Amino acid sequence: MPASGPTLSVAVHRGTSDGSTLRVDHFTVPAHDSQTVLDVVTWIQQNADATLTYRFACRVGMCGSCAMTVNGVARWTCRTHVSKVIRDGRLEIGPLRNLPVIKDLAVDMDPFFDKWAAAGGSHAPTATRYDPVVDIDPQAPERVAANAGIECINCSVCYASCDTVAGNPAYLGPAALNRAWTLVNDLKHADTKGVLDVVSGSGGCHNCHSIGSCTALCPNELDPLSSIAGLKRATTRRAFRGR
Amino acid sequence: MLTLRLYLAQRISAMLMVPFVIVHLIAMIYAIQGGLSAAEILGRTQGSAFWFAFYGLFVVAAAVHGAIGLRVIAAEWLRLARGLDLLMWAAGALFLGLGARAVLAVTL
Amino acid sequence: MRLAQRSQPLWLAHVLHRLSGLGLALFLPLHFYVLGMAMSQPERLDGFLHWSEAPMVKLAEFGLVFLLAVHLFGGLRLLVLEFLPWPAPHKTLAAGAVAGAALVSGLFLLNAV
Numbered sequence: 001m002p003a004s005g006p007t008l009s010v011a012v013h014r015g016t017s018d019g020s021t022l023r024v025d026h027f028t029v030p031a032h033d034s035q036t037v038l039d040v041v042t043w044i045q046q047n048a049d050a051t052l053t054y055r056f057a058c059r060v061g062m063c064g065s066c067a068m069t070v071n072g073v074a075r076w077t078c079r080t081h082v083s084k085v086i087r088d089g090r091l092e093i094g095p096l097r098n099l100p101v102i103k104d105l106a107v108d109m110d111p112f113f114d115k116w117a118a119a120g121g122s123h124a125p126t127a128t129r130y131d132p133v134v135d136i137d138p139q140a141p142e143r144v145a146a147n148a149g150i151e152c153i154n155c156s157v158c159y160a161s162c163d164t165v166a167g168n169p170a171y172l173g174p175a176a177l178n179r180a181w182t183l184v185n186d187l188k189h190a191d192t193k194g195v196l197d198v199v200s201g202s203g204g205c206h207n208c209h210s211i212g213s214c215t216a217l218c219p220n221e222l223d224p225l226s227s228i229a230g231l232k233r234a235t236t237r238r239a240f241r242g243r
Numbered sequence: 244m245l246t247l248r249l250y251l252a253q254r255i256s257a258m259l260m261v262p263f264v265i266v267h268l269i270a271m272i273y274a275i276q277g278g279l280s281a282a283e284i285l286g287r288t289q290g291s292a293f294w295f296a297f298y299g300l301f302v303v304a305a306a307v308h309g310a311i312g313l314r315v316i317a318a319e320w321l322r323l324a325r326g327l328d329l330l331m332w333a334a335g336a337l338f339l340g341l342g343a344r345a346v347l348a349v350t351l
Numbered sequence: 352m353r354l355a356q357r358s359q360p361l362w363l364a365h366v367l368h369r370l371s372g373l374g375l376a377l378f379l380p381l382h383f384y385v386l387g388m389a390m391s392q393p394e395r396l397d398g399f400l401h402w403s404e405a406p407m408v409k410l411a412e413f414g415l416v417f418l419l420a421v422h423l424f425g426g427l428r429l430l431v432l433e434f435l436p437w438p439a440p441h442k443t444l445a446a447g448a449v450a451g452a453a454l455v456s457g458l459f460l461l462n463a464v
Contacts, residue, residue, distance in 0.1 A: 013352070072355035094352050163362065167319030168244055206250035210432055212361040229433050235247050236254075236434075254433075257426050264423045271416065272459050285393070302383075309376040316373055334376070341383035348387045 006031040008082065010040055012052065013069075013094035017101040017108075025049065037070050037077035040091060041105065054105035061219065064155035068105050069094040074160040076153075076219040096160035098173075112156045112175065118203075119176035120195035126188050136187055146185035149178050149227050151220045158214035158224055170203040174214035174224035177205050181227035184234055196235055205231040244318040244327060249311055256308040263301040288349045295350040302342030310335030364448065368425040371418040378415055417456035424448035 008029045015022035027044050038056055045052040056066035061079040068077050070085050071092050082091065099107040127134060136143055158174040159165055165173045172180075180199050183189045199205045205228045214224040245253075274283070288294040314331040317323045323330070388395050428448045 069352055072353045092352055097354075163357075163365075164319075170244065200247035202244055202246050204246070206245045206247055209365050210361070210429055211365045213359065216359060216361075232250070232433050236251065239247060239251060254430065257430065261423070261427065261430075264419060268416070268420065268423075268455055268459075272455075275459070282393075282397075305379065309372075309379060312372045313376055316369065338379060338383075341380050341387065345383040345386035 008040065008086070009090045010044065011090070011092045012041075012044065012105070013092075014052070014104050015101070016103050031082070035082045037068070037075065037080045037082060037085065037091070037093065038066050040082060041068075041077065041093060052105070053103040062153060064153035067096055067155040067157050067160065069096055069160065074157040074217060076155050076157060079219060096156055098160050098162065098165045099156065107156075109154075109156060112159050112173070113154070115172045115176040115203075116154070116179060118198065119172045119180040120183060120191065120198045121176060121179045123183070123186075124189055124191040124194070126190045134188065140187065142185040142187055145230065146182045149182040149222055149224075152178060152222060153220060155219060157217055157219055161213040161217045163211055163213065164207055164209050168203075168207055171207045172199070172203050172205070174208075174228065177208070177231060178214075178222060178224040178227040180205075181230050184231065196231075196238060199231050200235050205235070208232075245311075245315060249314075252307055253311045256304040256311075259304045260301065260308065263297065263304065266297070267301070284349060289351070291350060295346065298346045298350065299343075302339065302346055306335050306338035306342060309338050364425060364428070367421060367449070368429070371422040371425065374415075374418045375422060378418075413456055413459060416459040417452060420452035420455040421449065424451040 008031045010027045010029050012025050012027065013022075014025050027048050029040050029043050029048075032039070038059065041052070041054050042056075045054065054066070054068070056078060057063040058065075059078045061076055064076070066077045067074055069075075070077065070080060071087055071090075073085070074096055075085065077093075085091070093105065095101045095105050096107045099109065099111060102108050138144075138147075152175060154175065156175065158178075162171075162174055165171050177199060180195050183195050184192050189195075208225075208228045210225060210229070212225045215222070215226070218224065274287070288298075310331045313334045314327050317330055318327055385399055388399070425448045
């Protein structure tokens with residue numbers, strides 16, 4: 001490792017969920033301009049410790065696989081510049097919270113995706129391929145509401161940041177509920193009633209305490225907090241109208 | 244751990260209590276001027292159908308709201324899974340019982 | 352790792368709302384019990400009210416009024432956030448709730464002393 005030039009002091013949380021091998025390793029990493037947190041992790045894996053486990057794919061903020069906890073905040077590491085998050089020359093990198101750790105920085109995303117499915121996240125068509133294509137007015141209020149929430153990349157930053165998930169493991173979480181809200185507003189979705197039913201269950205939208213870490217930290221600047229409020233209103237309205 | 248039904252009970256009791264709490268706060272700020280006495284409190288409330296209805300409804304709403312709130316805190320901070328229903332109903336019954344006794348005592 | 356998101360204002364608003372609610376729930380049975388004395392033993396209630404003139408008790412009462420006010424305004428903030436689909440300036444609402452509670456309980460304290 002070349003000793004010249006500025007360096008970063010990086011602490012990396014290692015180990016697995018069973019806790020038997022939990023430890024924090026410290027690395028000194030060469031600092032560069034426009035360096036991302038993912039660059040730092042990759043440098044460590046390639047130059048300092050080949051056993052470091054982490055996950056990434058696209059490196060351009062589209063695939064949602066590289067999220068980690070960086071200096072106490074869940075971030076998409078490929079689009080997070082070191083200069084934006086570094087404190088006193090130090091970087092502390094750990095796995096996402098609220099999900100089981102497979103090893104080191106790679107978490108098991110299964111609970112996240114299971115809840116996505118459990119919140120009614122799959123599309124139910126209103127027409128078959130033999131029916132004429134239905135016109136959807138892009139200015140319709142439902143479509144505008146759905147559009148506001150569809151750019152989710154499933155990175156799980158909101159889920160890992162949610163204190164309600166931390167306290168209540170059955171809670172579906174912000175991403176799944178945001179997805180449910182887009183389906184409720186999808187004029188081509190056939191099973192709106194089914195979605196409203198599952199988000200009214202014991203792990204549903206009514207457990208949300210509106211702390212808003214999801215909206216504050218979503219890398220794509222989505223607003224799950226408002227989507228969940230929308231679900232609360234829709235289910236309340238339906239309860240008073242009778243089913 | 245909160246279903247739609249419990250959520251609605253929590254929010255409806257909250258909305259009911261907004262005017263109750265405001266009036267109660269104003270009444271307290273007014274009542275403590277010059278000290279408190281049992282006679283003064285009873286003079287204001289005894290035999291008053293208005294205060295009976297006011298504090299009666301207030302107690303019911305507070306019992307519902309407090310019981311559900313304790314349920315949430317027990318689940319999230321104490322990690323209770325079983326016994327949540329029992330805790331909620333017991334707390335509600337305690338609030339309602341003691342509250343009803345208090346309302347009767349000061350308005351009858 | 353210390354969770355940095357826990358310093359954001361809305362997290363603090365949430366914790367304040369929960370702690371004030373918990374405090375009120377614990378105080379309520381006591382409050383009801385004391386008022387319940389009015390019918391059976393008015394002299395004991397008077398004794399209690401006399402005791403409540405003590406400065407420390409006054410301070411505790413101020414705390415209770417603050418809890419009630421903070422829970423009221425915090426709850427109004429949540430009801431607005433959930434039921435009125437405003438593009439919400441959440442932090443302003445949260446700060447306003449605490450300011451309103453401080454005002455009401457301050458008024459109570461001024462009257463009490």
